[in-house]
Amino acid sequence: MTTANPENDFNNSPLRGLGGAPAVGTEIKVFAPATVANVVCGFDVLGFAVNEPGDEVIMRVTDKAGITISKITGDNGRLPLAAEKNTVSVSVQHYLESIGRTDIGLDIELHKKMPIGSGLGSSSASTVAGLFAIKSLLGDDTDVAKLLPFAMKGEEMACGHGHADNVAPALLGGFVLIRSYEPLDVIRLPHPKDLYCAIVFPDVDVPTREARQIIRDKIYMKDAVTQWGNIAGLVSGLYTQDIDLIGRSMKDVLVEPVRSMLIPDFYVMRELAMKAGAVSFGISGSGPSVFAFTRDEETARNITQMLQSHLADIKIASNAYVSTINDAGPRVL
Amino acid sequence: MTTANPENDFNNSPLRGLGGAPAVGTEIKVFAPATVANVVCGFDVLGFAVNEPGDEVIMRVTDKAGITISKITGDNGRLPLAAEKNTVSVSVQHYLESIGRTDIGLDIELHKKMPIGSGLGSSSASTVAGLFAIKSLLGDDTDVAKLLPFAMKGEEMACGHGHADNVAPALLGGFVLIRSYEPLDVIRLPHPKDLYCAIVFPDVDVPTREARQIIRDKIYMKDAVTQWGNIAGLVSGLYTQDIDLIGRSMKDVLVEPVRSMLIPDFYVMRELAMKAGAVSFGISGSGPSVFAFTRDEETARNITQMLQSHLADIKIASNAYVSTINDAGPRVL
Known part of the structure; x- marks a missing residue:
């Protein structure tokens, strides 16, 4: 390498x-x-x-x-x-x-x-x-x-x-x-300092290997164009600290439509989060954790509570975390 | 809209x-x-x-x-x-x-x-x-x-x-x-102020409609990932004025391999330009014009001369232009 x-x-x-x-x-x-x-x-x-x-x-x-x-x-x-x-x-x-x-x-x-x-x-x-x-x-x-x-x-x-x-x-x-x-x-x-991340882990099993295997090998060029327009928009929003641009760029027409099937009530959770003021919502890695960006800690906490409450209603245990982006990486305790 | x-x-x-x-x-x-x-x-x-x-x-x-x-x-x-x-x-x-x-x-x-x-x-x-x-x-x-x-x-x-x-x-x-x-x-x-663009138009016919039609409808996901890693790198390089990053991000594994076939000696021209100090080289739009980014005007002029000379050798007429990036758009003369 x-x-x-x-x-x-x-x-x-x-x-x-x-x-x-x-x-x-x-x-x-x-x-x-x-x-x-x-x-x-x-x-x-x-x-x-x-x-x-x-x-x-x-x-x-x-x-x-x-x-x-x-x-x-x-x-x-x-x-x-x-x-x-x-x-x-x-x-x-x-x-x-x-x-x-x-x-x-x-x-x-x-x-x-x-x-x-x-x-x-x-x-x-x-x-x-x-x-x-x-x-x-x-x-x-x-x-x-x-x-x-x-x-x-x-x-x-x-x-x-x-x-x-x-x-x-x-x-x-x-x-x-x-x-x-x-x-x-x-x-x-770079990233905006005031970007909060709300994470909810629905306790269901989605092994990484399997989550990769369900992704298609071949995709439409037009979907790929949509995707790289969005990643270019996201990177631009990160540099200019434009949270609106970050939010509207965070769309996935390729992987999310497939992987979301492995996550209980993914689209219900997305609607709950967006209605509660999330900037964006999506799958963390290969799931099943989901995350939302928000402009403040209170909105992030509200979202995790709503999502956990919804998951409890459908009998799924969950963990939740609210955090800013960690710029330090690992540290000695 | x-x-x-x-x-x-x-x-x-x-x-x-x-x-x-x-x-x-x-x-x-x-x-x-x-x-x-x-x-x-x-x-x-x-x-x-x-x-x-x-x-x-x-x-x-x-x-x-x-x-x-x-x-x-x-x-x-x-x-x-x-x-x-x-x-x-x-x-x-x-x-x-x-x-x-x-x-x-x-x-x-x-x-x-x-x-x-x-x-x-x-x-x-x-x-x-x-x-x-x-x-x-x-x-x-x-x-x-x-x-x-x-x-x-x-x-x-x-x-x-x-x-x-x-x-x-x-x-x-x-x-x-x-x-x-x-x-x-x-x-x-944004873009680095000292980025020069050398353009050469080989006078062959490549109609836009036909140049679009030869692009594949379906592509491999892994190639799309390579492409969006590169566009994210290019956007990042534009914001940080990192000309090296701009150069190494400007790779196209999807469209160029197909469209380059319509351009006479495309890969020969690329090699000439890169050896002469170009930051990057590629097709302008759907071609047949090609362009190179350089760090200075002299390198850009050398490249256009070399490419035009090569095209003349293979009996193809050409036009060439050297310019910085135009930030003003249209203007009243």
Whole structure:
């Protein structure tokens, strides 16, 4: 993987700051954010990070080379403790190999603070937390963007595709465009500061692999033209902080009509959200989580309450989160 | 046609400044610019105006209600003098009807200063010049953007589609995104001031209708994703004045591979231009004109010379133009 973007040059300069090994017993706790990929009209190329929810990783230096996972919470037993099967440890292992430090011993605790299979970049958040933890433990002061290829390795393992539209915003924070994969070219986009995000996760099962498979391979050119007019409008609205333009650009004529079938009462929820003052409404990643942009926190909270109430009426449990866009990415707690 | 964009609200406020009728004999001369539509990765939604070439319209107030065309130059006899068949007079007629001023008499001279069927928005430039002339004659001081629906009527007559990717930049100047047609939503994009455009027209026949018909109706989703990653990158580069990003985003995996077949030695010309320092290279509109962005005028002139020399070698006549992006749109001469 090479890149033509000097600011995101993941390969050409070495990782730095790797002189000393951290003392055995040294411990660090890291948070990494959930992310909303696709952002309605940016299928596979856009994503943004939120402040809530997110995952936490506690990483300890041990005296025995290699990585162990001693504890995972919040996953209802769904994630593997075996280090060679867990996306967090696999990504960290790739990173250690790339810097020639497989001599280091690490133990990892993973605390899932968001539902798995929710369409909120659950595996990406865990992976990014793990990578940021080892980078911080080693005092590696290179640009955090250099961790992206390692995070993508974890994503490939988690969902069968090395997509970056969750890991890139989880790692870099903010709103991110993946312009190209070959070469990898990641662009940070600005956004209005007063944009709130209301997220509701209806607790139904929509595995990422299956959600991808129902998308058509072939599409009409005229629909693609509609879609790229809209993504160009969305990017323009992000630069000019034009929330109206952002809202009217967030339309998806290609993926949403198919994926929405997997989400209970998607169009009812959309109507509720838009009537309550949402700027836009759509599927987060491959779903089933949905999200709305709003101009203020109160509207976002009203929307999550209405949607959760509606889901409860149709006997579906849900979680809800209200957040601004997270510009910081992962952080040491 | 309605719009959700208050800045481009073409219908909701009346055209103004129509109190007095101009005196018989009053004359105005207007220039309107050529335009490059599609801009490689923005098929049907992007376009920009250049300073050179452009068309000129001379409009005179006569004493007999109705529109006549007394002279057309530079068209090799290809354009109709009959007012009901000429895009310029038809657009002006639509405008006069919309403001209830069909009592006015007008004579039009059209001076084509660019080749017809060149992919440089020839009909759009003429139409915009005509509309700007009547607006100026009448002292109509509404936003020039309100002329867009009338210009699109002319475009519909000229090439069978009411596209706006030539007329909008010809009318508004600069770099323009047509986010949506229904409702019409036109966004002006910024651009680096030091971006030069080298245009070469190889004198071969590529009618717009035929150039549209060879484009496939159905495309692969993965190619569409590549395309909208690139248009998002291009828009981002325009806002951040990042000429490298503009260059690497200007790739077209969908339309160019098909339309380039209609252009003599397209890939040879691209290689020549890129080796000579072009930022990007592609087809202007539906071709056969090609264009390159460069960082300076000298490189642009070198490229036009090399391409014209190559075309001469293969016995094809050509015209060439070097220009910055025209931000003013039409102007009274």
